[in-house]
Amino acid sequence: MISRISDLKNHVNEEVTIQGWMYNKRGSGKIYFLQLRDGSGTAQGIVEASSASPKLLEAAEKLTAESSVKVTGQVSQHPRDPSAFELHITDIEIVQLCQDEYPISKKEHGIDFLLDNRHLWLRSAKEWAVQKVRNTIINATYEYLNGEGFTKIDAPILTPNACEGTTELFEIDYFDLGKAYLSQSGQLYLEAVIFSLGRVFDFGPVFRAEKSKTRRHLTEFWMMDAEAAFVEHEENMKIQEELVSFIVKSVLEKNKKELEILERNIEPLTKIEAPFIRKTHAEVVTELREMGSDIKENHDLGGDDETLLTKKYDKPIFVEKYPAEVKAFYMKRDPQDPSRALCNDLLAPEGYGEVIGGSQREDDYDELLKRIREHKLPEDAFKWYLDLRKYGSVPHSGFGFGLERLVAWICGLDHVRSTIPFPRTIYRLTP
Ligand code: 4AD
Ligand code: MG
Numbered sequence: 001m002i003s004r005i006s007d008l009k010n011h012v013n014e015e016v017t018i019q020g021w022m023y024n025k026r027g028s029g030k031i032y033f034l035q036l037r038d039g040s041g042t043a044q045g046i047v048e049a050s051s052a053s054p055k056l057l058e059a060a061e062k063l064t065a066e067s068s069v070k071v072t073g074q075v076s077q078h079p080r081d082p083s084a085f086e087l088h089i090t091d092i093e094i095v096q097l098c099q100d101e102y103p104i105s106k107k108e109h110g111i112d113f114l115l116d117n118r119h120l121w122l123r124s125a126k127e128w129a130v131q132k133v134r135n136t137i138i139n140a141t142y143e144y145l146n147g148e149g150f151t152k153i154d155a156p157i158l159t160p161n162a163c164e165g166t167t168e169l170f171e172i173d174y175f176d177l178g179k180a181y182l183s184q185s186g187q188l189y190l191e192a193v194i195f196s197l198g199r200v201f202d203f204g205p206v207f208r209a210e211k212s213k214t215r216r217h218l219t220e221f222w223m224m225d226a227e228a229a230f231v232e233h234e235e236n237m238k239i240q241e242e243l244v245s246f247i248v249k250s251v252l253e254k255n256k257k258e259l260e261i262l263e264r265n266i267e268p269l270t271k272i273e274a275p276f277i278r279k280t281h282a283e284v285v286t287e288l289r290e291m292g293s294d295i296k297e298n299h300d301l302g303g304d305d306e307t308l309l310t311k312k313y314d315k316p317i318f319v320e321k322y323p324a325e326v327k328a329f330y331m332k333r334d335p336q337d338p339s340r341a342l343c344n345d346l347l348a349p350e351g352y353g354e355v356i357g358g359s360q361r362e363d364d365y366d367e368l369l370k371r372i373r374e375h376k377l378p379e380d381a382f383k384w385y386l387d388l389r390k391y392g393s394v395p396h397s398g399f400g401f402g403l404e405r406l407v408a409w410i411c412g413l414d415h416v417r418s419t420i421p422f423p424r425t426i427y428r429l430t431p
Contacts, residue, residue: 358399
């Protein structure tokens with residue numbers, strides 16, 4: 001019977017066949033310990049010369065690291081680790097024997113070497129664990145938002161105009177229609193769809209052409225945008241903190257083993273519970289200056305500012321009400337102080353910084369038109385977006401998270417490039 005390694009616990013004392021790869025081998029002559037992997041988990045296979053057929057022994061001897069195999073054997077619980085299972089091997093079918101030495105070994109490799117070999121590096125235990133956590137974060141997002149009445153919709157990737165800053169666009173030739181741009185965020189399209197479905201979200205690849213070289217930036221990454229009718233700034237933040245708490249809780253529940261492989265200290269993650277800390281941009285500027293930052297009153301937070309601030313607290317921090325001039329054209333102004341936007345960034349603790357950007361949206365036709373003109377955006381391209389303020393406009397808000405930033409934080413990784421299978425940065429397009 002064929003079994004997945006993750007299912008071996010249900011087959012103790014039975015004979016099963018697992019299909020996968022041998023990633024490591026110990027022993028010689030009398031006894032071999034084969035470390036096996038099949039995507040669902042890892043297990044140790046044992047071949048003992050005293051009971052093995054000559055054919056089986058020969059196969060065990062010649063197996064090289066990363067060869068693909070079908071291994072048959074009797075399942076038993078590991079004598080010292082009850083969560084692990086062993087296979088007392090009775091047969092090995094070699095699917096493909098690696099002739100060349102596998103390039104990634106146990107010794108330390110430089111990051112460039114590993115990224116050049118990303119197609120192979122992804123097989124390593126830590127990379128496996130990161131992708132499992134990423135998968136949990138994706139599923140938890142769907143689960144939470146579906147439960148809160150949000151419908152998943154798909155926003156286009158090819159767009160005729162910018163959503164965030166115009167300097168960050170990837171441009172392509174689009175037949176006879178001129179230029180098209182790769183989407184930076186599905187937000188504007190979600191705003192149209194709330195008039196049909198009320199609460200919606202998208203989850204897909206977005207693109208930023210800014211020449212950022214930091215540990216927080218990719219040129220292609222996955223964003224989840226959520227948007228809801230009749231939700232205002234305060235409630236928008238509530239949805240964000242509940243969602244993030246749910247995601248972290250899900251990972252703690254479902255990925256114990258993965259977090260262990262990643263050597264992630266889970267103690268800080270157990271503290272991630274709503275309500276999060278709330279501070280205005282003005283308060284944060286004062287606080288940062290006291291901590292030695294030279295941030296100006298009307299400036300956005302720099303990466304270093306975010307690091308500094310988020311190392312100080314063990315909960316995520318909402319920074320609200322940024323100066324409107326440093327934020328996007330679509331954000332509604334704070335009626336208490338129109339120089340501020342009704343917006344928030346959510347900064348993750350332990351130095352991670354911004355994981356979410358969100359705001360209440362300008363819902364008044366004339367105000368929005370004024371902003372579009374102030375930002376020197378092409379009015380024509382935004383006609384459809386302005387229409388939304390003409391036909392049944394409502395107060396509404398939304399936010400977007402960067403999946404890779406969440407994965408980096410929750411897994412405790414130092415760079416977003418190791419959270420996505422094939423990272424795209426300004427220096428890297430391969431493999
Ligand atoms: O803050 P941003 O630019 O916000 C928007 O795009 C809004 N339209 C979202 C919305 O309101 N629906 O991007 C949202 C998040 C950031 O908080 C960050 O986590 C992530 O996307 N992000 C990046 N992640 C990796 N590489 C980059 N270059 C990123 N730029 C933003
Ligand atoms: Mg942002």
